[in-house]
Structure formats: C-alpha cells, structure tokens
Amino acid sequence: MEVLKAISISKNFGGVSAVDQFAMVQRENEITGIIGPNGAGKTTVFNLITGVYPLDTGEIWFYGKNITGLPSHRITDLGITRTFQNIRLFRNLNVLDNLRVAYGIKVRYTVWEEMIRWPRVKREEGETEELARSYLAYFGLEKYGDMFPYNLPYGLQRRLELARALMANPKLLLLDEPAAGLNPKEIHQLIETLLKMKEEKNLSIIIVEHHMELVMNICKMLYVLNFGKKIAEGEPKDIQRNEAVLQAYLGDEG
Amino acid sequence: MELNILLQQIFNGISLGGVYALEAVGFGIIFNILKFSNFSHSGVVAISAYFGFFVSRYIYTHFLVTLIITTLAGGLIGVIIEKLIFRPIRLKGAPLTLFLVNSITAAMLVQQFFAATLGDDYYPYPVFMKQTSINIGNLTISKTYTLMLIISGLVLLLLTYVLKRTKVGIALRAASTDIRTPSLMGVNIDFVISVAFFIAGVLGGITGYLLGMTYSVDPFIGSMILKGIIAAIIGGMGSLGGGVIAGLLLGGAECLLIAEIGSSLTQIVIYSGIFVLLLIRPEGIAGKRYIIKA
Incomplete structure (x- = not known):
C-alpha cells in the first residue's frame, strides 16, 4: 500500500533550486532513507511534505488523499509527524x-x-x-x-x-538525522528502537541521515539527492555500488 | 507620614499596580508570541473605555454586568485588530518593524478618531455605588480601588490557570519560544495567535473599564497604558510574572511618592528612576537577557 507519494515536487529559494522535480513513493510499514551530501535538499523535502513551504510544482498524496497545499497542522492531524535536525523542543x-x-x-x-x-x-x-x-x-x-x-x-x-x-x-514518521550527535552505543539503541516502533505501531518511516551504517541496515529503499535532484533510487545494496552516488559523495576527481 | 495614611497609600498603590499588571500582561502576551511591542493595546483600552461608558450609561447601569460585556467586547476588538492589521502582514512574512509601525498607527488612529468625534467632553461613568468608601478602624478604603484589586487579582489567577493547564495555554507557551514548530505538532498557530489577541483584548477591556470608571473617559485614556508597558519592560520582556510584580511595585511606589512629594513631581521621579533601573538591570526583574526587538 502506498502511504506517501510525491510527484515531481520542486522548490526554489530566490532562484536557487533546493529541490528539483523530486519523486518518491513510501510503502506501508517500511523504512525509507533519503541520503545525499550536505545541502542536497533532504530537509527541504521534509519541509515540503509537512507543509512548511508551499510547493512550486508537483503534488503530494497521503493514503490516497491529495495533501498539497494543506496547512502544517492539518497534515499533522492526518498522520504525518516529524523530528528535527537540530532538536526543536x-x-x-x-x-x-x-x-x-x-x-x-x-x-x-x-x-x-x-x-x-x-x-x-x-x-x-x-x-x-x-x-x-x-x-x-x-x-x-x-x-x-x-x-x-x-x-x-x-x-x-x-x-x-x-x-x-x-x-x-502518526502513520508516517519523518526523522531528520536522528543519529546526529549520538555515540555508537546510542546509535545501536536507536536502530533497535526504530525497528521495534515500526512493528509495534505499524509505522512507516522516512529517514534523512548521513550515518551510512544506520541507513544501510534498516532502510528498504533509498533515494539519493544531490543539488536538489534525485540521482539514484533503489535498495541499499544497489545504491552502494551506484556510480553517480559514489561520485556525488567522493567528488569528480576520484 | 502617619501610619494610617501610609497603609492607605500602600493599599491604593497595590490596587493601581494591579491595573498596571493587567496592562503589562496584555502587552507582554503579544510580545511573547510575536516578538513586537504592541502599542495598539492602547487602542483596545480606549475603545473599551468608551464602550463601557456608553453601555453602563445608556443601556444598563450595573457594574458587574457591564464589566463583563466590556471585557468580552475588548477580547473581540483584540481579535478584529489582529485579523485586520497584523495577520495580513504576518502571512506575507513582514519584518517585525512593520508590526511595530502598524501597532503605533492603530493606536494613533483610535486616539484621533475619538478626539475628532467625542473629544470635546469628558465622559464620567455612572456612580455604581452609594457609598464610595469603607472605613476599617481609622483607615478609609476606596471601594473603587478595592474592586480594582479584586478584579485584577481574579483575572490574573484565571489567566495563570489558562496558561498553565489548558490545551491552548500550553500551545501559547510553546509558541512563545518557537513559533514555527507548534504547527508541526498539530497546533493551528493562526488560532493560537487569535487566542493570544483575545486574551490581550480581554485584559485591555478590563483595563479600559477600570480606568474609565476611576478617571472618566477622554481620547487619551489609551496612553495610560504607558505605565503598564514600562512595567512589562521592567519586569523583563518575556516574563509575564515579572510584569505583574513590576506593575505592583510601580503602583506602590507611585502612590507612596504622591503622598510624600505630590503627584507632578512623582511622575518625574518615576520616569527618571526607570532609566536608572534599566541601566543597572537591562534584562528587567525576571527577564533572561532577552534582546528587546522592535
């Protein structure tokens, strides 16, 4: 079952394209990762899904309902909640x-x-x-x-x-760098907690994360962003060997 | 100063301070959430003062009933002002300075409106009570001042309950540290801001009524909230409790000084004293070194 579907969503900030024609599908009770170098537009994708910014183009559907343009609190009410890269308690x-x-x-x-x-x-x-x-x-x-x-x-x-x-x-949880600032032991605990939460509460989860071990371990699908554009999508084992992804992370010189 | 006069002045001071506290909180609650100094609060006070006068004079002369009607009208006026002049610029992402400009403009507009239409006369509230004072021993206590104290106290207690315990109160407090995040927690931030303006308006309504009843109404009655604004700043912007304490202290100091040195000199001493106080403690009584913007 499709939980979330983003159809070629884009966002410009003063002429700079933060997210460019991005598309993704989130399936029920799965964990999906969005990865990419700093400034690739990962957090912006979350901000677009949760209605923080209006979309420039595209549509977002949640459980078969078009949620494009809804205010944030309505989107939360429908069942999408999130955490933040720099903690916002x-x-x-x-x-x-x-x-x-x-x-x-x-x-x-x-x-x-x-x-x-x-x-x-x-x-x-x-x-x-x-x-x-x-x-x-x-x-x-x-x-x-x-x-x-x-x-x-x-x-x-x-x-x-x-x-x-x-x-x-929530039915869908968006986690923005949940492992940032955690030590290896805490990251291990986090992985266990996320898997447990997912099963017990029948959650679907999208994670933006830099920590590769975590992402490779728990994500069923990965989307890779670079300069706002999707450069790859697929299962972790394929992404690890993807030429474009390696180039984005290591630079052209390599 | 004789003891009974001293006690009497302290009592009057605390009562007057109660009204300053209402003003400080009405002003501070908007500052807390939107981070601008809302001078349009004086407009709410002025409209409410006239409203209370006309209702109690020509429609129904009963203290408590007209007070409650005026209070609700004040809340409504607060909400309308927000919708008319603050919401449109907020949705456009205007800078704080623009909010400040709009708030001052609204205050001036209200003042000039009343000056142009009703400005030639003073409007005294009807006399609600046959006796104006009560004697306790050799103390003479004004009934108006007693009512002012009781009403301010009750309202501030009720507000504390709303802010501490209710759903919208908790959301209001959350929004006062971070206005972007609550909506991602399912909070309708537009509604919360409306509630903040309703609460501020209610406080402004009571303030207007009490001031009007005590001093009679003129177009410049709104400017009497200056003391409340000062109390909010001395109390520490961002701390409503600090504003209440500062309001009470300011009222007390004012009445004691009036008895000692007369009312005209008192104002000079108080306004100069505020400069000194803020030089020594720029964050105010309870404030945590907030940067005072706009």
Whole structure:
C-alpha cells in the first residue's frame, strides 16, 4: 500500500533550486532513507511534505488523499509527524508539557469546557497524561517528566523528540538525522528502537541521515539527492555500488 | 507620614499596580508570541473605555454586568485588530518593524478618531455605588480601588490557570519560544495567535473599564497604558510574572511618592528612576537577557 507519494515536487529559494522535480513513493510499514551530501535538499523535502513551504510544482498524496497545499497542522492531524535536525523542543515547557502540545489536536474539548472542568475534559486530560507517561516509559524517560528538556543529555533530547512525534499518533514518521550527535552505543539503541516502533505501531518511516551504517541496515529503499535532484533510487545494496552516488559523495576527481 | 495614611497609600498603590499588571500582561502576551511591542493595546483600552461608558450609561447601569460585556467586547476588538492589521502582514512574512509601525498607527488612529468625534467632553461613568468608601478602624478604603484589586487579582489567577493547564495555554507557551514548530505538532498557530489577541483584548477591556470608571473617559485614556508597558519592560520582556510584580511595585511606589512629594513631581521621579533601573538591570526583574526587538 502506498502511504506517501510525491510527484515531481520542486522548490526554489530566490532562484536557487533546493529541490528539483523530486519523486518518491513510501510503502506501508517500511523504512525509507533519503541520503545525499550536505545541502542536497533532504530537509527541504521534509519541509515540503509537512507543509512548511508551499510547493512550486508537483503534488503530494497521503493514503490516497491529495495533501498539497494543506496547512502544517492539518497534515499533522492526518498522520504525518516529524523530528528535527537540530532538536526543536520547547525550552520553556517541561518534558510532559512538550508531549502534551503534540496531543492537543487529538482532544476535542474547547477552552471553555476546560475552564468549567467538564467531565469529558477530566477524562481526556487523564488519557493525555497516561499516554504521555507511557511514551516516556517507552523511551526510558519516565524519571524526567518534570524536567526542562534542555537540562537533559543530548541523547535523551533526541529520544524525547521521538516520543513527542509519536504523541500525535502518526502513520508516517519523518526523522531528520536522528543519529546526529549520538555515540555508537546510542546509535545501536536507536536502530533497535526504530525497528521495534515500526512493528509495534505499524509505522512507516522516512529517514534523512548521513550515518551510512544506520541507513544501510534498516532502510528498504533509498533515494539519493544531490543539488536538489534525485540521482539514484533503489535498495541499499544497489545504491552502494551506484556510480553517480559514489561520485556525488567522493567528488569528480576520484 | 502617619501610619494610617501610609497603609492607605500602600493599599491604593497595590490596587493601581494591579491595573498596571493587567496592562503589562496584555502587552507582554503579544510580545511573547510575536516578538513586537504592541502599542495598539492602547487602542483596545480606549475603545473599551468608551464602550463601557456608553453601555453602563445608556443601556444598563450595573457594574458587574457591564464589566463583563466590556471585557468580552475588548477580547473581540483584540481579535478584529489582529485579523485586520497584523495577520495580513504576518502571512506575507513582514519584518517585525512593520508590526511595530502598524501597532503605533492603530493606536494613533483610535486616539484621533475619538478626539475628532467625542473629544470635546469628558465622559464620567455612572456612580455604581452609594457609598464610595469603607472605613476599617481609622483607615478609609476606596471601594473603587478595592474592586480594582479584586478584579485584577481574579483575572490574573484565571489567566495563570489558562496558561498553565489548558490545551491552548500550553500551545501559547510553546509558541512563545518557537513559533514555527507548534504547527508541526498539530497546533493551528493562526488560532493560537487569535487566542493570544483575545486574551490581550480581554485584559485591555478590563483595563479600559477600570480606568474609565476611576478617571472618566477622554481620547487619551489609551496612553495610560504607558505605565503598564514600562512595567512589562521592567519586569523583563518575556516574563509575564515579572510584569505583574513590576506593575505592583510601580503602583506602590507611585502612590507612596504622591503622598510624600505630590503627584507632578512623582511622575518625574518615576520616569527618571526607570532609566536608572534599566541601566543597572537591562534584562528587567525576571527577564533572561532577552534582546528587546522592535
């Protein structure tokens, strides 16, 4: 089943082409990698999928629904959530509240109902808290609920971002360099966690990553970008031998 | 100063400070989320002050009822101002300076509108209470000031609850550190900004009503929020709690000084004192060295 389909999407920034006629297909319960040198436009692809920037050309479909041009919060609501290359936790909210923000869209009561403490509000607030705590436990963060995120070690901040991305109950998860700044042991843990999450929650995942071991190990399909253009796609073992990919990474001289 | 006069002035000061605190928070909540100084808040205060006057004078003379109506009207005015003059430029990605310019222009427009249409007269609110003061021992406490204190206190408590506990409050706090990320967490940021302007408008509505009731209404009543803006800055931009504390201190200092040196000299001392204070502590009372933009 096709989860996500990008049809020749492009984005220009002041005449510089960040993403040029890129196309991809994401299948259900698979992990796909987008790789490429720095500045190849990988993060821009995520920003286009999640509606941060409008597309210049192309269309994006999600579970058979055209989501092109929808505002970000609607796209999140439909089931696409993400993490960020440079961690973007809310520094003035404690760990639990960071998770609560992401669940706001799932609870339907209004601020007026909240103020009179309507029974439904109490029930749903309880559910939110329970869910948040269960995700903290899932990522080994249960002790840190009341702490502020930037007092946590870097590796735990990365996990908290993952927990927050799961709070909105996504079908598709976009991970922007989830292994950046992690040590080899943490990367090993991350691989296990991602595979476990994928199975338990029937998730589809797209990863932008530089860490080749991680990408080669867990991705079923890879897309390779260079200067905004797709230069290769295929299974990891084929990509490793692809001439154009090697050239993009090593330069023309090699 | 005699003890009873001292106590009386402290009480008046804290009551007045409560209104400054409302102003500071109404001003600060927009600064927190959009990072510009929203001088159009004075327009909301002025419109609300006139609105409260006409409603209580000609439609229904009841303190609490007209206060609530004016408060809601203030919230609505806040939302309308956002939609009319801030949302269009925000969606175009305009720089912060443009927000500042629009906010000042809106404030001037409101002021000039009232000066041109209703400017010749002072409009005193109807007298809601038969007695204007209560005596406790040898203290004489003004009922207006007591109401000001109670109302400011209640409103600030309610706002604390909304910001700490409710869904939209948490989203508002999240957006105040990073306005781009909440929408990727499913938060409708346009709605959150509308709510921020509604809250600021509600605070402006109450401020306008209380100021109008205490001093009578003229076209320049909006400029009375200058003290609240100063409180927000002394409190530390970005810290609503700091603004409340600064508002109370400012009100207290003002009333004590008035009793000691008279009202005209007091203003000079206070405004000069603010320069000195910000020289010593540019981040304000509770602020974390925010760079004050626009």
